[in-house]
Amino acid sequence: MSSAAGPRHPKGPPRIEPTGRALPYLSALLDSSVGAKLVVALTGLGLVLFTAFHLVGNLKVFQGPAAINGYAYFLTHDLGILIWVARAGLLGLFALHVFLALRLHSRTAAARPVPYRYHATVRASAASRSMVLSGVVVGLFVLFHLAHYTFGAVKGAEVEPGRVVNYLDLKYRMPSGVEVHDVYSMVVAGFTTPWVVALYAAAQVVLFVHLLHGVQSSFQTLGLKNRRFAPAIRALGFLVAFGILAGNLLIVFGVLAGWAPPIHKSA
Amino acid sequence: MEREAAAETAAVQGADPHPTHHPMKLTLHVWRQKTRTAPGEMVTYPLDGISPEQSFLEMLDHLNETLIRRGEEPVAFDHDCREGICGSCALMINGLAHGPERGTASCQLHMRSFRDGDHVYVEPWRAAAFPVVKDLATDRSAFDRIIAAGGFVGVNTGGAPDGNALPIAKVDQDRAMDAAACIGCGACVAACPNASAMLFVAAKVSHLAQLPQGQPERRERAQAMVGQHDREGFGHCTNINECQAACPKEISVEHIAQLNRDYVTSTVSAVVKG
Ligand code: HEM
Ligand code: SF4
Ligand code: FES
Numbered sequence: 388m389s390s391a392a393g394p395r396h397p398k399g400p401p402r403i404e405p406t407g408r409a410l411p412y413l414s415a416l417l418d419s420s421v422g423a424k425l426v427v428a429l430t431g432l433g434l435v436l437f438t439a440f441h442l443v444g445n446l447k448v449f450q451g452p453a454a455i456n457g458y459a460y461f462l463t464h465d466l467g468i469l470i471w472v473a474r475a476g477l478l479g480l481f482a483l484h485v486f487l488a489l490r491l492h493s494r495t496a497a498a499r500p501v502p503y504r505y506h507a508t509v510r511a512s513a514a515s516r517s518m519v520l521s522g523v524v525v526g527l528f529v530l531f532h533l534a535h536y537t538f539g540a541v542k543g544a545e546v547e548p549g550r551v552v553n554y555l556d557l558k559y560r561m562p563s564g565v566e567v568h569d570v571y572s573m574v575v576a577g578f579t580t581p582w583v584v585a586l587y588a589a590a591q592v593v594l595f596v597h598l599l600h601g602v603q604s605s606f607q608t609l610g611l612k613n614r615r616f617a618p619a620i621r622a623l624g625f626l627v628a629f630g631i632l633a634g635n636l637l638i639v640f641g642v643l644a645g646w647a648p649p650i651h652k653s654a
Numbered sequence: 655m656e657r658e659a660a661a662e663t664a665a666v667q668g669a670d671p672h673p674t675h676h677p678m679k680l681t682l683h684v685w686r687q688k689t690r691t692a693p694g695e696m697v698t699y700p701l702d703g704i705s706p707e708q709s710f711l712e713m714l715d716h717l718n719e720t721l722i723r724r725g726e727e728p729v730a731f732d733h734d735c736r737e738g739i740c741g742s743c744a745l746m747i748n749g750l751a752h753g754p755e756r757g758t759a760s761c762q763l764h765m766r767s768f769r770d771g772d773h774v775y776v777e778p779w780r781a782a783a784f785p786v787v788k789d790l791a792t793d794r795s796a797f798d799r800i801i802a803a804g805g806f807v808g809v810n811t812g813g814a815p816d817g818n819a820l821p822i823a824k825v826d827q828d829r830a831m832d833a834a835a836c837i838g839c840g841a842c843v844a845a846c847p848n849a850s851a852m853l854f855v856a857a858k859v860s861h862l863a864q865l866p867q868g869q870p871e872r873r874e875r876a877q878a879m880v881g882q883h884d885r886e887g888f889g890h891c892t893n894i895n896e897c898q899a900a901c902p903k904e905i906s907v908e909h910i911a912q913l914n915r916d917y918v919t920s921t922v923s924a925v926v927k928g
Contacts (some may be wrong), residue, residue, distance in 0.1 A: 412924070412925070418884075419880055419881060419884055420880065420884050420891070421891035422921065424892075425892055425914070425917070425918065430879070456868045480785045494889070495849070495850070495889030495890050497782060497847075498779055498848060498887055498889035499780050501692045501780050502780065503749060503780055504685075504775060505746075505748060505775035506697055506749040507748060508845075508847075508896055509845075509896060509897070509899035509900070510895045510898065511847060511894050512894075515895075516847060523676070567868045600893075603893075604892070605906070608891075608893065608909050608914055609894045609914065610914035610916075610918060611911070612911050613908050613911060614908050616879060617908075644834060
């Protein structure tokens with residue numbers, strides 16, 4: 388009943404013909420519900436990998452200012468052009484993930500125009516049914532997070548009573564004598580502010596919910612799941628989601644608890 | 655002996671020897687819609703004299719006889735075999751496709767699954783691709799077009815092939831049979847929050863993918879059937895697994911993973927060979 392399908396691309400995705408031309412081939416793939424979902428799963432897993440590396444790197448805050456500031460300097464200076472390649476890749480992953488997931492969702496919204504008067508569910512988990520909501524919240528948080536720590540646009544750090552310095556102007560002298568950006572003081576200034584702590588903690592819980600369904604769902608989407616491995620994959624999904632939650636909360640609350648003492652005695 | 659004696663005493667005392675056989679009274683809320691385009695509504699029908707031994711469809715017959723006697727239009731609903739093998743019956747009962755019993759089509763659901771005095775909501779499958787024809791009957795020809803798009807095998811005609819000419823491993827046989835059990839009822843679509851028919855498509859693709867006869871068209875089949883699925887206006891699969899719980903043949907979502915695998919391999923082979 389393509390006529391009853393309403394606004395949804397009436398001719399549907401064309402079949403993938405082996406023409407050897409990349410562009411029509413790619414657009415046919417991304418136009419198909421299974422093809423687009425495959426890309427959502429791959430980009431989702433890519434983002435999970437990034438999040439895990441990001442977490443491990445940030446745990447260096449507990450090794451003291453020299454460790455994390457040196458690491459940040461390595462990333463932004465020693466990697467040279469590579470950091471921009473990585474950033475572009477990450478932006479691409481994020482944009483593809485969000486765009487395709489939301490496009491699939493908006494098309495699927497047209498698949499049941501008349502809702503049930505009485506609806507019950509048997510298997511559907513709350514996490515699986517709220518992927519769009521949890522995803523959008525995580526996305527908005529990522530924008531805030533970038534504005535906060537990458538662009539220094541949210542708040543400054545009080546280095547001495549009454550003297551507030553923009554995050555990006557905080558400097559640190561490495562033991563080698565090089566003056567670098569003081570990421571350590573920036574993180575400490577952020578996570579000793581109660582509303583920042585609350586916001587980050589809440590966002591981590593939402594990310595946990597997104598990954599709770601997302602990780603194991605990716606395996607199914609990629610065809611890497613069967614009945615025998617399903618429990619193991621569900622456990623893996625939980626471990627990944629929980630590990631990311633626990634690690635990130637450790638940073639947020641650890642700094643709040645004073646495990647990373649401030650360099651500048653402002654308080 | 656003892657039980658007979660007990661039944662006899664009960665009969666003498668005027669009690670029903672099988673207390674579950676008491677006729678039940680239910681309040682039905684049924685979707686009524688005159689034509690494809692007419693606006694529909696839920697209409698309430700109190701109904702008594704329902705036997706717990708009746709099937710759900712027999713209970714609807716009972717309702718229809720009552721309506722006909724009153725000179726009202728009977729409720730239209732699809733049915734054929736009434737033994738769970740044809741896939742015609744399609745009722746959303748209290749928000750669950752084919753009602754509360756697992757692994758059961760509406761025709762095999764018995765009224766003993768309900769309690770005296772219950773309110774029961776009966777609605778048609780809801781999906782853009784399954785437009786309502788009348789009352790509880792929907793047009794499920796979208797499934798026929800998905801099958802036509804690729805759910806077939808090319809074979810030579812002629813004499814019956816020798817039974818043992820093509821050995822098939824037991825595991826493959828079992829998996830193919832599990833998928834082939836799909837009766838095409840559409841409960842997976844009805845139950846899916848996305849109105850996706852991925853379990854149906856997967857059952858058909860996976861059933862043929864397990865068998866040697868299904869190999870020649872295997873790659874094209876996954877592409878063609880998924881393409882037709884999308885064209886019909888079904889939603890995408892988000893691995894919620896509600897379909898597996900609703901399916902009267904308990905088809906596993908494992909077959910959706912098989913469909914996804916076939917989709918990936920056919921995509922990759924199109925790149926490599928193209
Ligand atoms: C604006 C941000 C985001 C939005 C709107 C979003 C939205 C979605 C949606 C709608 C899905 C599909 C759910 C489904 O089909 O069941 C999904 C899946 C997924 N997301 Fe996100 N997401 C976002 C950010 C993220 C981030 C930051 C990560 C990782 C850290 C992530 C990891 C995943 C994973 C692993 C999946 C599973 C793919 C699958 O179900 O096959 N997402 N996302
Ligand atoms: S997969 Fe199950 S629910 Fe879906 S059409 Fe086949 S038998 Fe019905
Ligand atoms: S009427 Fe045939 S399966 Fe129910």
